[in-house]
Amino acid sequence: MSRLPSGPISGQRPAGESDIYTVLALIGTISILVATIYVGYMAQTLYGTLIPPGGS
DSSP states (O other): OOOOOOSOOTTOOOTTSSHHHHHHHHHHHHHHHHHHHHHHHHHHHHHSSSSOOSOO
16 A cells, blocks of 8 residues: 655645744844944944044
8 A cells, every 4th residue: 555645745845834934034134234224324423424434
């Protein structure tokens, strides 16, 4: 008697299995975007430009 495959069918993933990684990737991307905007804002506030002047 043949058995039915117990794992997922090739090429498909179980629903909801990898969604946590999508959420984590989105959280990481948004965090980096917010940090970049914050650094740009602070540079603008402290130096008056996004790129601080060279030298001391």
